[in-house]
Amino acid sequence: MEQPRGPKPADRPGFRDGARKSSPPAPADVDVVVEEYGEEEEEEPPRSATxxxxxxxxxxxxxxxxxxxxxxxxxxxxxxxxxxxxxxxxxxxxxxxxxxxxxxxxxxxxxxxxxxxxxxxxxxxxxxxxxxxxxxxxxxxxxxxxxxxxxxxxxxxxxxxxxxxxxxxxxxxxxxxxxxxxxxxxxxxxxxxxxxxxxxxxxxxxxxxxxxxxxxxxxxxxxxxxxxxxxxxxxxxxxxxxxxxxxxxxxxxxxxxxxxxxxxxxxxxxxxTIIKTAISKFRVAIQLQFDFHRAIYNLGTVLYGLAEDTMRSGRPDVSTNDLYSQSAIYVAAAHALKPNYSVYRSALRLVRSMLPLPYLKVGYLTAPPESHAIAPHSDWERSQFVLNHEGLQQVDGSDQPLSQLPGHMDRVRKLTRIAVADIISVAASADLTLPPGAGLCIDTIHGARFLVADSWEALDSWLDALCLVYTIFARGKSDVLAGIITG
Structure with a gap:
C-alpha cells in the first residue's frame, strides 16, 4: 500500500475503513496570529504578555x-x-x-x-x-x-x-x-x-x-x-x-x-513518552481555557499521530479506534468553536467518520438507578452512555439510544439523561461513597448527578468531552456541533 505523506509534526490522520490515508494540517501555533483562515471573530492576544x-x-x-x-x-x-x-x-x-x-x-x-x-x-x-x-x-x-x-x-x-x-x-x-x-x-x-x-x-x-x-x-x-x-x-x-x-x-x-x-x-x-507528555500539556491548557481552540485542535492532531504510531507498532493493549475517536472529538470541537478556520474545516473532513455518529462520544459509565441516586453499590449498573450537542443520556441493554426505542417516553424516568443546558459544572469526584472506579460529578440546576468511569484515563476523556460540549453551547455554537454529528 502506498505510504501517505505525514503531517507535521505528528504522523498521519486517515480513515480506518481502508480508504486512502490523508493527514490533517500542521498544528496551530498560538504564538502566530494566522490570518489566512478567513474572518476572525476575535484577535489572538499578543504573544509577549498574559x-x-x-x-x-x-x-x-x-x-x-x-x-x-x-x-x-x-x-x-x-x-x-x-x-x-x-x-x-x-x-x-x-x-x-x-x-x-x-x-x-x-x-x-x-x-x-x-x-x-x-x-x-x-x-x-x-x-x-x-x-x-x-x-x-x-x-x-x-x-x-x-x-x-x-x-x-x-x-x-x-x-x-x-x-x-x-x-x-x-x-x-x-x-x-x-x-x-x-x-x-x-x-x-x-x-x-x-x-x-x-x-x-x-x-x-x-x-x-x-x-x-x-x-x-x-x-x-x-x-x-x-x-x-x-x-x-x-x-x-x-x-x-x-x-x-x-x-x-x-x-x-x-x-x-x-x-x-x-x-x-x-x-x-x-x-x-514525549507524545504522552505533549498530550498532558494540551489537556491542561484546555482545562484552563475550554474555548482555547488552538490547543483543542492540537490535541486532536497529536492523538491522531499516536493512533497511527500505535497501529503500526501493533500493540494489542491499546485500542487505536478509541484514539482515532478521541482525536476526532477535539478536531470537531475546534471546528465548532471556529467554523471559519479553513484548517479546522479541512481536518474535520478527514476525521469526521471516526466519530460514533450521530453522537460525539459513546462509552461506558456506571450509574445509580434514576429514581434512587444514593442507592447501594449493588444497585448501580454499568451501561452505555451517548453524548451529543444536547446532552448525556444512558442507553439500556439493547444498546439503542432512547429516541429509537419503542415506548421510550416511559423509559426516560428510569434512565439517566442530563441536558447540556442544565449543567453548572463538571468535575472529578473522590467521594468515598461511590462505587469503585473514577468518580464523575455533574452539577446541574436540578442537583448533583454522580457517575463512575472505568478508569481515570477514561474519566479524563469524559470530562473533556462534557466540558467542550458545554463550552460550545455557552458560546452559541451548538448548531455547528449538531451539523457535524448529525450531518
Missing part, C-alpha cells in the same frame, strides 16, 4: 521600566517616530535634536560590538511592503531607545527584554528567502532574553518569548540533531515560563507543540 499580568499592571498603575507588549511598544514608539518625522519637515527623517535625545553620537560610539551587531541587523531589515518597512522603521527607532537604556543601566532586565522583543519582531519582517539573516536576528534576541532572565529570574514573559525565538530557529533546521537540541532548549524555557505562571494556557500549548516537534526527531523508543 492578560493576567496586564490586568495586574493596570491595577497597580505600573509605569516606567515594566516590560511592554509588542502592541504597546510599537504604539508608543510610533508616536515618537511621527513626532520626529514632523520635526524633520515631513521628509521621513528623524531630526538631529530627537535623534540626539535618544542616543548621542558619542554614546553610539561607546556601544559594545555585541550591541553594534544587533543594531546593524535591524537597520538592514527593509520589510516586504510599505507596511513592513514602516513597521521596521519603528522597530529600528525602538532599538536605539533600548540600547541607550542598557548603556545607561546595564543591570536593567526590562531594557534587555524589550530590546529582545525588537529583534524578534524584526526577524518576522525579514524576507522569506533570507533564512540565515532571520536566524541571526533570532539568535541575538535569544542572547538578550538570556541576559534579561539572568538579571531577573522571575521574568515570565522573557522565558516565554525566548522559547518562541528558539522554536523559530529550530523550525529552520528540519529534523536534524541541531534542531533536536534547540527544541529541547525551547521546551525547558516553556517549562520555566509555566513554573512562573501556571495559569498560562498559551505557554502550555506551545510547550505541547515543542514536545510534538521533538517527538518527530528523537529515536522511536523515546517517542511515546
Amino acid at each position: 492578560a493576567k499580568q496586564e490586568e495586574a499592571n493596570a491595577a497597580l498603575g505600573a509605569e516606567g521600566s515594566r516590560p511592554f507588549t509588542v502592541r504597546e511598544l510599537l504604539g508608543e514608539i510610533k508616536e515618537d517616530v511621527e513626532a520626529a518625522e514632523a520635526d524633520g519637515e515631513g521628509n521621513g527623517t528623524v531630526s538631529a535634536d530627537v535623534e540626539g535625545s535618544l542616543t548621542s553620537q558619542e554614546s553610539m560610539q561607546q556601544f559594545s560590538s555585541h550591541h553594534d551587531v544587533a543594531m546593524d541587523l535591524i537597520n538592514s531589515v527593509t520589510g516586504v511592503d510599505d507596511d513592513g518597512r514602516s513597521r521596521q522603521r519603528i522597530l529600528s527607532f525602538a532599538g536605539k531607545r533600548y540600547v541607550n537604556a542598557i548603556e545607561r543601566n546595564p543591570d536593567d532586565p526590562d531594557a534587555y527584554y524589550n530590546w529582545a522583543l525588537v529583534l524578534q519582531e524584526s526577524a518576522d519582517n525579514v524576507e522569506p528567502n533570507s533564512g540565515s539573516y532571520k536566524d541571526t536576528l533570532l539568535e541575538e534576541a535569544c542572547k538578550k532574553y538570556a541576559e534579561a532572565t539572568r538579571l531577573c529570574p522571575t521574568l515570565y514573559d522573557a522565558y516565554y518569548n525566548w522559547a518562541i525565538a528558539i522554536a523559530d530557529r529550530a523550525k529552520m533546521r528540519g529534523r536534524t540533531k541541531e534542531a533536536e537540541d534547540l527544541w529541547k532548549q525551547a521546551i525547558l524555557n516553556y517549562e520555566k515560563a509555566v513554573q512562573l505562571n501556571w495559569n498560562s494556557p498559551q505557554a502550555l500549548n506551545n510547550w505541547g507543540l515543542g514536545l510534538q516537534e521533538l517527538s518527530a526527531i528523537v529515536p522511536a523508543r523515546e517517542k511515546q
Whole structure:
C-alpha cells in the first residue's frame, strides 16, 4: 500500500475503513496570529504578555521600566517616530535634536560590538511592503531607545527584554528567502532574553518569548540533531515560563507543540513518552481555557499521530479506534468553536467518520438507578452512555439510544439523561461513597448527578468531552456541533 505523506509534526490522520490515508494540517501555533483562515471573530492576544499580568499592571498603575507588549511598544514608539518625522519637515527623517535625545553620537560610539551587531541587523531589515518597512522603521527607532537604556543601566532586565522583543519582531519582517539573516536576528534576541532572565529570574514573559525565538530557529533546521537540541532548549524555557505562571494556557500549548516537534526527531523508543507528555500539556491548557481552540485542535492532531504510531507498532493493549475517536472529538470541537478556520474545516473532513455518529462520544459509565441516586453499590449498573450537542443520556441493554426505542417516553424516568443546558459544572469526584472506579460529578440546576468511569484515563476523556460540549453551547455554537454529528 502506498505510504501517505505525514503531517507535521505528528504522523498521519486517515480513515480506518481502508480508504486512502490523508493527514490533517500542521498544528496551530498560538504564538502566530494566522490570518489566512478567513474572518476572525476575535484577535489572538499578543504573544509577549498574559492578560493576567496586564490586568495586574493596570491595577497597580505600573509605569516606567515594566516590560511592554509588542502592541504597546510599537504604539508608543510610533508616536515618537511621527513626532520626529514632523520635526524633520515631513521628509521621513528623524531630526538631529530627537535623534540626539535618544542616543548621542558619542554614546553610539561607546556601544559594545555585541550591541553594534544587533543594531546593524535591524537597520538592514527593509520589510516586504510599505507596511513592513514602516513597521521596521519603528522597530529600528525602538532599538536605539533600548540600547541607550542598557548603556545607561546595564543591570536593567526590562531594557534587555524589550530590546529582545525588537529583534524578534524584526526577524518576522525579514524576507522569506533570507533564512540565515532571520536566524541571526533570532539568535541575538535569544542572547538578550538570556541576559534579561539572568538579571531577573522571575521574568515570565522573557522565558516565554525566548522559547518562541528558539522554536523559530529550530523550525529552520528540519529534523536534524541541531534542531533536536534547540527544541529541547525551547521546551525547558516553556517549562520555566509555566513554573512562573501556571495559569498560562498559551505557554502550555506551545510547550505541547515543542514536545510534538521533538517527538518527530528523537529515536522511536523515546517517542511515546514525549507524545504522552505533549498530550498532558494540551489537556491542561484546555482545562484552563475550554474555548482555547488552538490547543483543542492540537490535541486532536497529536492523538491522531499516536493512533497511527500505535497501529503500526501493533500493540494489542491499546485500542487505536478509541484514539482515532478521541482525536476526532477535539478536531470537531475546534471546528465548532471556529467554523471559519479553513484548517479546522479541512481536518474535520478527514476525521469526521471516526466519530460514533450521530453522537460525539459513546462509552461506558456506571450509574445509580434514576429514581434512587444514593442507592447501594449493588444497585448501580454499568451501561452505555451517548453524548451529543444536547446532552448525556444512558442507553439500556439493547444498546439503542432512547429516541429509537419503542415506548421510550416511559423509559426516560428510569434512565439517566442530563441536558447540556442544565449543567453548572463538571468535575472529578473522590467521594468515598461511590462505587469503585473514577468518580464523575455533574452539577446541574436540578442537583448533583454522580457517575463512575472505568478508569481515570477514561474519566479524563469524559470530562473533556462534557466540558467542550458545554463550552460550545455557552458560546452559541451548538448548531455547528449538531451539523457535524448529525450531518
